Amino acid sequence: MKRFTQLFLDVDATTSTNAKVRAIQQYFHDENPQNAIWALYLLMSKTRKRLITSRVLREIFLQISEIPEWLFEESASHVGDTAETIALLLRDVSIEPTGTSSAGGDTPLHEWMESVIPQVKEIKDKESDRLKNLVIDWWANLQDDEIFVLNKVLTGAFRMGASTKLVVKALSAEYGLTEAVLTHRLMGDIETTGEFYQALIDPDETDASPSRPYPFFLAAPIDVEKFAAEPMEQWQAEWKWDGIRAQLIYREGQLFIWSRGEDLITHQFPEFESAVGVIPDGTVLDGEIVCWDAEKPLDFNFLQKRLGRKRVTKKLMAENPVHFIAYDLLEKEGEDIRTMPLQARRAAMTALIDQHPNECISYAKPLAFETFEALEDWRSQSRAMGAEGLMLKALNSPYLVGRKRGYWWKHKVDPMTLDAVMIYAQAGTGKRSNLFTDYTFALWKGQGEGRTLVPFTKAYSGLDNAEIEKLDRWIRRHTNEKFGPVRSVEPFHVFEIGFEGIAESKRHKSGIAVRFPRILRWRTDKPMKEADTLASAIALLKSRV
Known part of the structure; x- marks a missing residue:
């Protein structure tokens, strides 16, 4: 815990991208795989589950301190965060350990994440003395900054001042792997084991989970002046639909659907199971999930009713039917074809969907244009079509990682x-x-x-x-x-x-x-x-x- 907290402080103390990368790289250079994988998990903000509410932490603090509630509230209002307020105020509070837990700053990060913190899950009554004693002992055995990190992890609000891109850059510099390879390996679920970390940094690792998606390629906001000077015949235009960007993956006889936010959402859209056995094995399509009315998308409000559901009823599916509009083909018969130009990938995608028709899957149709003025005319019709605007893609563009300017532009309607x-x-x-x-x-x-x-x-x-x-x-x-x-x-x-x-x-x-x-x-x-x-x-x- 002590070493990870120091990393947090080093990253938080600078606005320099290079300094952040060097700090993260040095941490992974010095750390063992068991701790490194958990640090990676935290750095990439994978811990979204709240184990203890801020209110419960606040109540425990007020019980062990002489600080009146009104003063705590004023302090929290100024600081803006309960977890940080507690960590700051505990500097002047003498804590008497209860003997319930001996975990402290020298306890390895992986032990905190695998056995110490999970004790909270076993306590059903979050107001119980056992929970209170656990938290008191943790606070007693940790330094101020370590307490802050712990509080943020407990409340599911831990965030590091470094993007996933910086983390990947640091790993790339440390292990000599390309950022594209590392980004792909980190897509989807991360197994918090030393073995997973070793496989992640292994230059010879080739085995990939059948569910693993590809990193999404994102469009940049249009630079109108730059784009208007481009030869229009080298570009493709299509509607920018308002749905959920997703990858539909069919490998080893299994269907997986991943959102752009790296959430596995297959269970939320059982309609797409009809694609199993229809589309060829080893197919990965990039596209948009939308609610569908005959031949066009419905307002996003319909799709909103489908999101986050643990159980999808037949009634819900009937009232809010979904459809997958394919934009791109990333994998064909198990082969990664992202380096092929868009024009070739699109030809393969349309042929695949035409040869293996499915009522829940179609592909985006390009819009005809010869001039930038013609594009603007299409854009003016966006809202009537239920679209957010246009997507403009270079016909020779590969499918890259993240947001690379100059290949794909989004030309949205005015708000x-x-x-x-x-x-x-x-x-x-x-x-x-x-x-x-x-x-x-x-x-x-x-x-x-x-x-x-x-x-x-x-x-x-x-x-x-x-x-x-x-x-x-x-x-x-x-x-x-x-x-x-x-x-x-x-x-x-x-x-x-x-x-x-x-x-x-x-x-x-x-x-x-x-x-x-x-x-x-x-x-x-x-x-x-x-x-x-x-x-x-x-x-x-x-x-x-």
Whole structure:
């Protein structure tokens, strides 16, 4: 635990990409495989399960300290994170161990992750003395920064200040493997064993799990000026559908479906089992899962009802039928064909699907165009087609890893917008935990003196640092009420909110929900009374139906 915590501190202490990579590389150079695989697991944010809530940790801390609850709440409000607040306050608290656990900073990371922390799972009553004594002993035997790391792991909120790309770069530098090979080997599930780690770094390793997906190739936002100068005949255009990007894998007689977020979602879409035995073994298709109405996708709101379900009923499948629109063929008859040009991969994909038809699978059809102006005309029809915009792909492009500019562009439609009034604010997390960066916006409802502001969305991105700091100072001076970490503020400022989609929602007071909301600009030129109305939002919704 001590060595991993030092890695966390080394990475957190610098903004230099090279320094982060060197720190991670040095850690893996010095560490044994049993600990290294767990460090990799944590670095890649694979620990999403919450074992103990922040509330339970807070209650345990208040029971063993003389700090009053109001002071703890004020401290947590300033820090912005309960786990970090506890770690900071414990510096001045004398803890008497209970003798329940002897695990400490010198206990290897793999023992913490495999046997020490899992003891929490055996305790059904999260308010019990046994759980309390375990946590007390862990805190007593660890240093401040080690406590912080432990608290974040326990609450399922551990995040390292390094992306997966930096981790792969460090492994590549240490073991002499290409980043593409390592990225592929790390796709899908990671087995937290020393053997898995040894296989990961073995230059001669060839055996791959039949379920393992390929790293996704991503499009970059279009550089219009650069693209408009390109020879149009060297590019393919297709609709950018609003669904779940996924890979459909059929190997060794088994079907696997992986989302772009590296979640295995096969069980959520049993319809695709019909492809088993139809498409050839050794096939990997890259595409989009959408809800389907005859020959075109439905609104994302339909697909939303299918997500995260442990059990998919026949009724749910009938009301929200899904379809896989294939974009690309990555593996044919067990052979990785990603280095082939898109034009060749596409020809192989269309031939495969035409020869092995399945009612749940089709392929994206290119849009005809000869000029950039013709592309813009297609883009203007996106919303009528239920699409987010266009995908533009170079016909000679290989299927690469991650986001490589110049090969694939996404040319999205301009967002829908509404001018709304900020009514609530909440502090951010991490480095912005002492600033109010998360905001709730409202629209007008009603007429005349009976007009009221109804909350319709939250947003936290779109303002630059100077605007955030200026707004933060204003929020602190114009707070009406406090509700835990949330502040009700004087309704005054108007912001233009952009979003990609709008749908009816019974869960929201406004009756609507918007997709991907963000702040486009601070409307300092617009008084609050001129902000948009809920009627405007509903009219926008009806225009999309």
